[in-house]
Amino acid sequence: MPFSRTFVFCLLLNVAGLVAASTPNKIIVNIDLGTEKISKHIYGHFAEHLGNCIYGGFWVGDNSPIPNTRGIRNDVIAALREIDPPVVRWPGGCFADTYHWKNGIGPRDQRPAIINSTWGGVSEDNSFGTHEFLDLCELIGAEPYICLNVGSGTVQEAAEWVEYVNSDAKSPMTDLRKKNGREQPWNVLFWAVGNESWGCGGNMTPEYYADLFKRFSTYLRAGKLYRIASGGTDPDFHWTEVLLQKTQNYQHLIQGYSFHYYTFCHGWNHKGSATQFDENDWFHTMKNTLFMEKRLERHIALMDEYDPENKISLMADEWGNWFDVEPGTNPAFLYQQNTLRDAVTAALYLNIFNKHARRVKMANIAQTINVLQAMLLTKGDMLIKTPTFYVFKMYKVHQDAILLPIHLTCDDYVFDGMNLPSASASASKDVEGRINLSITNINPNKDVKIKIELRGINRIAKVTGEIITAAAMNEYNDFAKPEKVLCKPFSAFTVDKNLLRVSLPSKSVVTLEME
Ligand code: AHR
Numbered sequence: 471m472p473f474s475r476t477f478v479f480c481l482l483l484n485v486a487g488l489v490a491a492s493t494p495n496k497i498i499v500n501i502d503l504g505t506e507k508i509s510k511h512i513y514g515h516f517a518e519h520l521g522n523c524i525y526g527g528f529w530v531g532d533n534s535p536i537p538n539t540r541g542i543r544n545d546v547i548a549a550l551r552e553i554d555p556p557v558v559r560w561p562g563g564c565f566a567d568t569y570h571w572k573n574g575i576g577p578r579d580q581r582p583a584i585i586n587s588t589w590g591g592v593s594e595d596n597s598f599g600t601h602e603f604l605d606l607c608e609l610i611g612a613e614p615y616i617c618l619n620v621g622s623g624t625v626q627e628a629a630e631w632v633e634y635v636n637s638d639a640k641s642p643m644t645d646l647r648k649k650n651g652r653e654q655p656w657n658v659l660f661w662a663v664g665n666e667s668w669g670c671g672g673n674m675t676p677e678y679y680a681d682l683f684k685r686f687s688t689y690l691r692a693g694k695l696y697r698i699a700s701g702g703t704d705p706d707f708h709w710t711e712v713l714l715q716k717t718q719n720y721q722h723l724i725q726g727y728s729f730h731y732y733t734f735c736h737g738w739n740h741k742g743s744a745t746q747f748d749e750n751d752w753f754h755t756m757k758n759t760l761f762m763e764k765r766l767e768r769h770i771a772l773m774d775e776y777d778p779e780n781k782i783s784l785m786a787d788e789w790g791n792w793f794d795v796e797p798g799t800n801p802a803f804l805y806q807q808n809t810l811r812d813a814v815t816a817a818l819y820l821n822i823f824n825k826h827a828r829r830v831k832m833a834n835i836a837q838t839i840n841v842l843q844a845m846l847l848t849k850g851d852m853l854i855k856t857p858t859f860y861v862f863k864m865y866k867v868h869q870d871a872i873l874l875p876i877h878l879t880c881d882d883y884v885f886d887g888m889n890l891p892s893a894s895a896s897a898s899k900d901v902e903g904r905i906n907l908s909i910t911n912i913n914p915n916k917d918v919k920i921k922i923e924l925r926g927i928n929r930i931a932k933v934t935g936e937i938i939t940a941a942a943m944n945e946y947n948d949f950a951k952p953e954k955v956l957c958k959p960f961s962a963f964t965v966d967k968n969l970l971r972v973s974l975p976s977k978s979v980v981t982l983e984m985e
Pocket of ligand 1: 563564837
């Protein structure tokens with residue numbers, strides 16, 4: 471029997487109502503179900519001898535008129551201390567597999583200049599070497615993470631570097647270190663055995679690299695070491711499998727496995743401008759960032775298969791947005807601006823790493839200063855903090871906190887017939903028992919009203935919040951306007967017992983601290 475038009479219309483309305491009612495924007499935070507610690511090293515950094523990351527970024531030399539401590543910029547030290555950097559990876563990247571560490575020790579005026587053949591063929595005077603890097607780490611309170619040269623170096627050179635840095639026993643290397651002014655070893659824990667050995671690190675096959683990894687790792691012996699193997703490209707699951715298979719009976723030699731993922735707006739050949747973009751570019755940047763989780767999960771699944779006891783950590787030791795260089799700058803220097811879009815994707819990346827804290831024990835954004843998705847940009851004696859810096863500042867509450875399981879349901883952000891979940895979140899409980907919840911709204915056009923339920927308590931006593939957002943999706947800080955995008959207090963929420971109702975502005979990242 472045919473239905474009347476009115477009946478069908480009412481039915482549709484009811485169905486729409488039911489659907490709307492069954493998909494509220496809601497986050498349930500299970501505050502007593504957390505077991506896993508979010509390693510503080512997930513909030514790590516990466517500094518390569520590339521463009522102006524080291525030279526002009528960190529390092530100006532002790533004769534510079536720019537205020538410095540033993541050659542390291544004071545403004546950089548102060549800014550980085552604000553975000554509690556837990557670890558810095560150095561000297562590369564691709565540069566690491568060309569780096570011969572002995573060129574970078576001893577009196578600076580006697581160090582040889584070399585060519586940085588990876589990044590623009592520019593001269594590298596080696597004034598920033600092992601001692602300067604380890605001094606920098608001490609000044610900013612970060613742990614060092616050194617990447618060894620496997621591609622063009624030798625086992626002996628790598629073993630001697632570890633001995634120089636870590637040994638307390640008398641040897642030619644420790645004598646040399648003392649002669650160069652450092653009595654005590656630094657005891658560096660984290661060592662990468664090559665970088666991207668599938669490409670710039672030697673164009674190897676996984677089978678060849680796995681053998682080489684074991685050979686190098688065997689002779690790295692001074693002190694307690696965390697040896698990190700190079701991963702393949704992010705879609706190369708075969709590399710992961712071969713490496714895990716071939717090291718299965720040598721687990722004392724491998725503690726970490728590296729994973730790199732970069733977001734290009736539309737792909738490697740169409741990275742797009744860092745500042746001049748439209749909503750289509752915004753959407754695809756979000757989409758490509760969120761896709762990282764799929765890649766990560768497949769590598770983790772393989773690790774779970776070969777290392778069910780979770781002894782080998784996944785180290786996402788390069789990640790971030792990679793856009794076109796700023797017009798007029800050296801294409802080999804990878805200098806790009808940083809907008810609100812970078813802040814939002816940084817939050818997405820960090821939420822994903824937090825979520826996988828069981829296996830992901832370190833992540834290092836590429837790179838700290840003046841390169842790719844930087845924290846800081848410098849120009850002469852000026853320095854600006856990027857929107858990404860402020861996300862790291864807001865997220866530092868998650869360092870070493872207990873990850874809290876969340877259940878998130880939200881509307882989609884729909885663009886041109888494609889859709890993505892509009893919200894992403896991450897929650898943790900710190901040692902004082904405070905709950906920190908970070909929420910991101912990737913929709914650049916619509917606020918999200920979201921209900922948050924804290925399961926496990928009756929009443930939320932106190933809430934404070936911070937937000938980073940801007941009127942335009944491509945807003946950024948520049949030397950002429952250094953504070954356009956930064957984190958500000960946030961109070962668009964109401965509290966009712968253990969419920970919080972939050973109005974999350976479009977294109978924003980919010981962190982709420984609850985007691
Ligand atoms: O971060 C820039 C480069 O990207 C690194 O040197 C390399 O490891 C990666 O391909």
